Amino acid sequence: MQKLIRVTTVPLSLNILLKGQLSFLNKYYEVLAISGNGKDLEEVQQREKVPTVAIEMERGISVFKDLKSFWKLYTCFRREKPKIVHSITPKAGLLSMAAAYFARVPIRMHTFTGLVFPSKTGMLQNLLINMDRCLCFFATQIYPEGQGVKRDLIKYKITKKPLKVLANGNVNGIDISHFNPDVFSQEEKEQLRHDFGLQPEDFVFVFVGRLVGDKGINEMVAAFKKLDSCRGKADSRKGKSLKLLLVGPFEAELDPLMPDTLEEMQSNPNILSVGFQPDVRPYFAISDILVFPSYREGFPNVVLQAGAMGLASIVTNINGSNEIIEEGINGIIIPVQDSEALFEAMKKMILEEEFRNKLSKNSRRIIKDKYENKEIWKALLAEYKQLEENLGKA
Structure with missing residues (x-):
């Protein structure tokens, strides 16, 4: 050979x-x-x-x-x-x-x-x-x-x-047999959510990647803070809230986050940071939507993985992300570095359940057909x- x-x-x-x-x-x-x-x-x-x-x-x-x-x-x-x-x-x-x-x-x-x-x-x-x-x-x-x-x-x-x-x-x-939502039973997902202190009704946004400015973390935290404050006390009394699950390491020496972002991440109980994880599938399994507002990529594996796990995505209009995600088909595409557009997209995903379900339903099929x-x-x-x-x- x-x-x-x-x-x-x-x-x-x-x-x-x-x-x-x-x-x-x-x-x-x-x-x-x-x-x-x-x-x-x-x-x-x-x-x-x-x-x-x-x-x-x-x-x-x-x-x-x-x-x-x-x-x-x-x-x-x-x-x-x-x-x-x-x-x-x-x-x-x-x-x-x-x-x-x-x-x-x-x-x-x-x-x-x-x-x-x-x-x-x-x-x-x-x-x-x-x-x-x-x-x-x-x-x-x-x-x-x-x-x-x-x-x-x-x-x-x-x-x-x-x-x-x-x-x-x-x-x-993408290995679609490995990144498969059916790997986790309903009971396992409920237990995972319980382990993270999540209520069954909580709506979970997930980000997977390095926690640095280049990945759009500053805009994402700002959008989530605004969204979280808009929910009001009514939902809180029912034990229902929004969660932002951050899966990935900090790299403060390379691309530090803004002080306001770090303060919000530390003080907001609805932002959960779990650090680097060798297996990200459980975190996709307990989440509702991937948020990936990166400034630049080649062809992001995270978006492929989330789609294979049946999650719709909110991504920025950058290389790779805008090839995997089709607007209104398996996700939403927003401008780069635009926290207001990100806020509106996240709000839309929460409020329009039928729209969100349609996107999620399409997500795994598209990944399987194009990127196995x-x-x-x-x-x-x-x-x-x-x-x-x-x-x-x-």
């Missing part, structure tokens, strides 16, 4: 973003996975049954460390002699595509997920754009994760090479085989 090397910057990306995919591809290729060291890399090796190599890559810019990582990748590629090197994530893409070019790997593929540069300005934006242009120079094939990412690559003139979105987008799709992981894996495998065939004809 030909050798295929998959590269990401950090092992969490291999472990989470490519879960199940490496094991599938290992039936057709001799797969080797490369990323930085850590427990996630060990988990990949054990679960996917593929060998791994730990090569540290800085997420930020560090010339000395980047050159060291480049050399390690180059020597690895020269030793392993792969037919294909396929990278995701920015730094892994730049370093592995350059290293594979000089190691004379014939097929060098990079998948762009979330793009950073559209949200930056000035010298930093120019630097990031030129890094991605350099990446594309060394790669033989470029794959945007979705149509929005493709449009941005074209808009900023990142490359003149053909841009191809595989299947309907996303790097790995096995179909995306088959599309990727077909692409690999086609590239090999084209190489043989050259």
Whole structure:
């Protein structure tokens, strides 16, 4: 079998973003996975049954460390002699595509997920754009994760090479048997809600992701505060209230939340923060609506997961989110950084039960039809085989 090397910057990306995919591809290729060291890399090796190599890559810019990582990748590629090197994530893409070019790997593929540069300005934006242009120079094939990412690559003139979105987008799709609302019985859901102090009548909005400004947490908390205050005392006396369930870690050093947001999160008993959770399904199972007001994404897995669990979503009009969600079909799309629009959308979901139920009913079907992981894996495998065939004809 030909050798295929998959590269990401950090092992969490291999472990989470490519879960199940490496094991599938290992039936057709001799797969080797490369990323930085850590427990996630060990988990990949054990679960996917593929060998791994730990090569540290800085997420930020560090010339000395980047050159060291480049050399390690180059020597690895020269030793392993792969037919294909396929990278995701920015730094892994730049370093592995350059290293594979000089190691004379014939097929060098990079998948762009979330793009950073559209949200930056000035010298930093120019630097990031030129890094991605350099990446594309060394790669033989470029794959945007979705149509929005493709449009941005074209808009900023990142490359003149053909841009191809595989299947309907996303790097790995969704395991619809794992993300399935039927996994939890009604009794289990009632017990879960009880464990969190939720009343059966409580309406629960859920957010899953990093608790940082870039994810729209400031706007979401502001909208929820306004919504919560509008409910009045009548509902409170009945033991019925709104809840905002936050599932994810704080990253205060990278993108801190506003002081008013932090104060509201700490003082409002209807905002429940549970930190990072390795299994997010129970939190979807006890919730009514996903709220995901992020500023930028590539193709957000959270929205796929929530949809597979039968939840309608409120999302911002950004890449990926506006491809998964169809306005008025399986969710609501609002402008970015607009807490008032978010407030109105959340209110609509509460008040218009028939509308909400229609969206929720459509959600799982759409995810199953368009984003099931096995179909995306088959599309990727077909692409690999086609590239090999084209190489043989050259």
